[in-house]
Amino acid sequence: MKKTISSKIGMVLFLLPAGLFFISFFVYPLVFIIITSFTSWDGLSQPVFNSWNNYRFVLSDPTFKLSIQNNIGWILAGGFLQVPLAVLVAILLARKPKGWKFLRTVYYFPNVISIVAMSMLWMAVFNSEYGILNGLLKAVGLEGLQQNWLGNYFTAYPAVVLFGVFYIGYFMIIILAEISSIPETYYEAASIDGASRLQQELHITLPLIRGSTLTCMTIAMVYGLRQFEQTYVMTNGGPANRTMVLVLYLFKKINDFQYGVANTSAVFLLMIGVIIIVGLRRLFRAKD
Amino acid sequence: MKRFLSLMLLVFVVCSAMAVGIFGNAGRAVADNQTIINFPSIWVGKDSKAVVMNELITKFNQENAGKIKVVVEEIADYDAYEEKVKVSIAAGQVPDLFITKAGAKAEPFYKSGKLMDLSKYMDSAWQDRFVPGVMSSATYQGRILAVPYEFGVTPVLYNSKLLEKAGYTEFPETYQDFFVMCDKMEALGITPMSQMTGANAWTSMLWYSQLLAAIGGPDIYERGFDDPAYLEAAKLIKKMFDYTTSDAVGATATVAAGHFLNERTAMLMNGPWFIGRIKSEGGNNFYQNIKVAPAPAYQGGKGEKGGYLGFVQALLVAAKQSDHNKEEAVVKFLKYLTEAENVKKLSMSSGALFVIKTEINPGDNVEPLQGAMINQSSKAPYIVPHFNMSVKPAVATEFPQALSALVLGIKTPEEFIATLKAIDTR
Numbered sequence: 032m033k034k035t036i037s038s039k040i041g042m043v044l045f046l047l048p049a050g051l052f053f054i055s056f057f058v059y060p061l062v063f064i065i066i067t068s069f070t071s072w073d074g075l076s077q078p079v080f081n082s083w084n085n086y087r088f089v090l091s092d093p094t095f096k097l098s099i100q101n102n103i104g105w106i107l108a109g110g111f112l113q114v115p116l117a118v119l120v121a122i123l124l125a126r127k128p129k130g131w132k133f134l135r136t137v138y139y140f141p142n143v144i145s146i147v148a149m150s151m152l153w154m155a156v157f158n159s160e161y162g163i164l165n166g167l168l169k170a171v172g173l174e175g176l177q178q179n180w181l182g183n184y185f186t187a188y189p190a191v192v193l194f195g196v197f198y199i200g201y202f203m204i205i206i207l208a209e210i211s212s213i214p215e216t217y218y219e220a221a222s223i224d225g226a227s228r229l230q231q232e233l234h235i236t237l238p239l240i241r242g243s244t245l246t247c248m249t250i251a252m253v254y255g256l257r258q259f260e261q262t263y264v265m266t267n268g269g270p271a272n273r274t275m276v277l278v279l280y281l282f283k284k285i286n287d288f289q290y291g292v293a294n295t296s297a298v299f300l301l302m303i304g305v306i307i308i309v310g311l312r313r314l315f316r317a318k319d
Numbered sequence: 320m321k322r323f324l325s326l327m328l329l330v331f332v333v334c335s336a337m338a339v340g341i342f343g344n345a346g347r348a349v350a351d352n353q354t355i356i357n358f359p360s361i362w363v364g365k366d367s368k369a370v371v372m373n374e375l376i377t378k379f380n381q382e383n384a385g386k387i388k389v390v391v392e393e394i395a396d397y398d399a400y401e402e403k404v405k406v407s408i409a410a411g412q413v414p415d416l417f418i419t420k421a422g423a424k425a426e427p428f429y430k431s432g433k434l435m436d437l438s439k440y441m442d443s444a445w446q447d448r449f450v451p452g453v454m455s456s457a458t459y460q461g462r463i464l465a466v467p468y469e470f471g472v473t474p475v476l477y478n479s480k481l482l483e484k485a486g487y488t489e490f491p492e493t494y495q496d497f498f499v500m501c502d503k504m505e506a507l508g509i510t511p512m513s514q515m516t517g518a519n520a521w522t523s524m525l526w527y528s529q530l531l532a533a534i535g536g537p538d539i540y541e542r543g544f545d546d547p548a549y550l551e552a553a554k555l556i557k558k559m560f561d562y563t564t565s566d567a568v569g570a571t572a573t574v575a576a577g578h579f580l581n582e583r584t585a586m587l588m589n590g591p592w593f594i595g596r597i598k599s600e601g602g603n604n605f606y607q608n609i610k611v612a613p614a615p616a617y618q619g620g621k622g623e624k625g626g627y628l629g630f631v632q633a634l635l636v637a638a639k640q641s642d643h644n645k646e647e648a649v650v651k652f653l654k655y656l657t658e659a660e661n662v663k664k665l666s667m668s669s670g671a672l673f674v675i676k677t678e679i680n681p682g683d684n685v686e687p688l689q690g691a692m693i694n695q696s697s698k699a700p701y702i703v704p705h706f707n708m709s710v711k712p713a714v715a716t717e718f719p720q721a722l723s724a725l726v727l728g729i730k731t732p733e734e735f736i737a738t739l740k741a742i743d744t745r
Contacts, residue, residue: 074405074408074427075405075408075427075431076432088745094720158574159564160566160578160583179566179568179569182516182569182723182727183727184727187569267517267719268720269516269568269569270516270723270724271723271724271727271729283716285405285406286402286712288712
């Protein structure tokens with residue numbers, strides 16, 4: 032009996048610091064954000080309750096709607112382009128072709144460089160006056176396709192998302208680790224049964240890396256929802272708000288001393304995040 | 320029991336370590352027994368005022384050793400600086416001293432009630448140091464809540480070598496002549512001017528401000544977006560993008576300035592703080608080729624020839640203090656920074672202008688471009704602030720997006736104005 036009590040106290044004491052941190056840095060800010068989302072607040076003086084006005088405001092703001100639309104694009108690109116691309120590269124590298132270690136480093140390398148620095152590099156790539164992309168197009172006789180990639184209303188968003196999609200190193204490493212844990216005997220047996228390389232990947236590798244792939248998809252989609260740095264550095268949400276995303280929208284509202292509106296958009300961000308996570312968990316459970 | 324005691328000991332050690340981490344700094348500050356003034360500063364790194372400002376602060380700290388110490392927190396990027404200050408204040412931690420822009424940007428700080436009221440310290444001796452009229456930018460509801468400091472004017476900086484190629488030895492005095500010149504330059508393969516819509520669209524925003532004043536007159540901001548000058552200026556700023564680089568939509572200030580410094584464009588609108596970069600980053604004889612001129616007048620407009628954009632560029636703002644000694648220490652430092660001798664050193668070294676009266680002696684090596692700006696602005700029939708400073712922060716934030724929509728043809732000039740007006744009236 033004594034032992035049970037002391038172990039319970041121990042458990043509580045061990046959990047206490049983490050619990051306090053969780054309440055201080057997660058629960059309290061969350062409650063604060065929800066409460067202040069119903070206020071008119073410049074961040075400096077006292078908030079004034081203004082009912083549902085902020086919610087009405089953001090829902091009628093075309094930039095806010097465009098931000099949500101763009102975030103959905105980022106989420107889909109993360110989950111259904113970036114991760115499949117990472118899976119493909121991981122499967123290819125898992126076969127250990129010549130130079131695979133070098134390639135693995137090359138693909139992972141962008142992840143160890145500051146995203147701001149990488150974004151600036153890509154800004155230079157996309158620049159219409161001295162960018163490499165336009166230079167390449169000119170070199171191959173496709174001058175007609177030259178663009179101000181980040182300043183054109185139709186190419187800016189795909190250009191920023193494209194850069195994001197190629198950020199596959201992190202997911203590739205996770206999936207590569209999972210593939211390396213698959214026993215070699217499975218492939219040997221399949222090979223004896225006459226399965227081709229493609230069939231082996233489709234019927235052995237893919238089903239066995241499903242868990243880590245779904246984890247990567249969750250992470251990629253949440254990253255898509257939280258997209259900020261690349262957009263802020265490369266386009267600042269422009270041109271004409273075409274690349275605006277929710278976090279940048281929120282950031283700009285803070286910049287304009289509209290903390291109440293910023294927190295309202297944070298509530299929407301939170302709700303979308305919950306929908307994604309719950310939706311994906313249900314999907315995984317259904318598949319299991 | 321033994322295990323329980325070990326557990327308790329472990330928890331105690333962890334909590335102690337955390338407490339040391341959290342409260343350690345506070346302990347040190349008390350032990351030093353001197354007044355610490357926390358001063359997040361933008362005048363650091365590559366800023367043209369950084370070296371002399373650092374010298375001034377070091378000298379102040381030496382003169383007040385053991386009593387007052389100004390601790391500078393270096394934040395070189397202005398956007399990051401603004402964010403840092405806002406977030407700190409929102410979190411209830413107002414920096415002892417910080418820098419802000421004047422006008423609409425300063426107003427929320429004034430309203431917050433968290434700033435030191437400098438009225439009782441601003442005696443006639445201190446007030447006499449400033450050029451007349453500037454104190455209004457630091458006054459809110461009859462109280463002086465800031466110290467006006469840096470002054471900015473933003474004329475047209477032009478590359479006389481490139482203008483001469485188009486047959487111009489003098490800068491055009493009207494927009495009609497200006498666009499004729501731009502056509503001639505284009506015909507010669509010279510890109511006339513740098514424009515931008517990235518970040519706060521700085522250079523283009525300044526051009527738009529000049530157009531507003533030239534068309535609508537110096538009191539344009541008092542009349543609001545319904546004044547036809549806003550629409551006419553929108554049409555002309557759109558036209559200006561026909562004479563700029565292909566990357567202007569989305570370009571940042573770095574890109575726009577880079578084109579000018581590398582002689583890819585012939586004109587850039589910017590202020591005296593840019594002189595240092597012209598000297599250090601321009602190529603061979605670039606600096607010698609650069610001249611300054613007021614923006615052109617608009618035929619039939621309410622503005623006049625020689626009108627200038629000018630504004631209090633930086634205010635020094637102090638936090639309200641509960642500790643009287645600290646309040647006095649902050650005021651002492653503010654008075655030190657506004658001493659004519661110190662301001663002159665800053666101005667001469669950086670090319671920046673200040674709202675503090677300084678005496679220029681014949682032997683003083685006044686920077687020629689800076690001298691030209693002082694000369695032209697002193698003769699200007701009026702000096703008006705720029706657009707961003709005169710509208711709500713939300714309008715200024717939306718301006719680059721609306722401008723890019725206008726330039727790309729997504730919005731008509733009428734829709735451009737309607738967008739800004741809608742944000743202004745929200």
